[in-house]
Amino acid sequence: MPAMSASEIRASAIAALLLVLSACGGGTDAAVEEAAAATATPAPSSSAAPVAGAASTSSSTQPAVTEARYGERQLDHPDDLQMLLLSYRLEGREPPIATWAGQQSRVVYADEFQRPALLQDERGRLQAIHDGTADVGRLRLNVNARFGEYDSARGGYYLDAFMPGSVFHFNAQPSPAERQQRVSLQIDNPEELNFWPLDAAAAQDVLARNSGLRDVTLDSRLRITGVNRRSDGPVITARLEGYSIGSDRYGRPVSLGDRQFGAGGP
Numbered sequence: 001m002p003a004m005s006a007s008e009i010r011a012s013a014i015a016a017l018l019l020v021l022s023a024c025g026g027g028t029d030a031a032v033e034e035a036a037a038a039t040a041t042p043a044p045s046s047s048a049a050p051v052a053g054a055a056s057t058s059s060s061t062q063p064a065v066t067e068a069r070y071g072e073r074q075l076d077h078p079d080d081l082q083m084l085l086l087s088y089r090l091e092g093r094e095p096p097i098a099t100w101a102g103q104q105s106r107v108v109y110a111d112e113f114q115r116p117a118l119l120q121d122e123r124g125r126l127q128a129i130h131d132g133t134a135d136v137g138r139l140r141l142n143v144n145a146r147f148g149e150y151d152s153a154r155g156g157y158y159l160d161a162f163m164p165g166s167v168f169h170f171n172a173q174p175s176p177a178e179r180q181q182r183v184s185l186q187i188d189n190p191e192e193l194n195f196w197p198l199d200a201a202a203a204q205d206v207l208a209r210n211s212g213l214r215d216v217t218l219d220s221r222l223r224i225t226g227v228n229r230r231s232d233g234p235v236i237t238a239r240l241e242g243y244s245i246g247s248d249r250y251g252r253p254v255s256l257g258d259r260q261f262g263a264g265g266p
Helices: 006-024 029-037 052-060 080-091 097-102 115-131 200-209
Strands: 073-076 136-146 156-158 167-172 181-187 195-197 215-230 233-249 252-260
Touching: 080 115, 080 167, 080 181, 080 215, 080 233, 097 115, 156 200, 181 215, 200 252
Parallel strands: 073 136, 181 233
Antiparallel strands: 136 215, 156 195, 167 181, 215 233, 233 252
16 A cells, blocks of 8 residues: 555544544534644745736836936037036036135235135136036037038038047136146937038039138037046037038128938938
């Protein structure tokens, strides 16, 4: 006869106990129910693995990670100091405005009667520049460029600006006592940015309207995408959204074309 398992032995013993209680009439309903409950399968412990459906439901409630966003204000044609203070804001650092203000030449060389007012003026000037970078997420820059001879095989001009990996540098010295600080602006578009498509007739017209000259100005529109720090200073990354091509010879502005990139571009 094959040996019984532990669960089979347990079940047989409980069945015999129930039979004895029933025959003697001394067993109560509660005793019978308690003995019967002992044969039930025990509930799983809290360490048991959750059901697959429950696990997926739990994971779906986790908050999504969102990319850092910048403001919608545009800073037009910023100078070096504005770019330095913008980099401080984007990095979440407070610029030492009080220190810079006290190091300005007109404050340092002023007498003790004029110095307090001049110091206050300098602090106000620097603070106003910093306040002007609040909520900035776009930039507008004028970039000088030159186009080469017409490429008839492809149909257009090549510009010598916005080449792959283009970086623009801004060098600011916030006070005479501070060293010069560099801020870099790196263009991170993946697509080609420096080709200007034109048919032959349009290209000839552009050259004529620019008085036969090939120097132009690119009025460029950029959206800030990030900021990081390198050994030579902060680097602001930006996506070029487009530029207007023009020139200003002898005070007579000429509009020659426009390029757009990204969702609205070709």
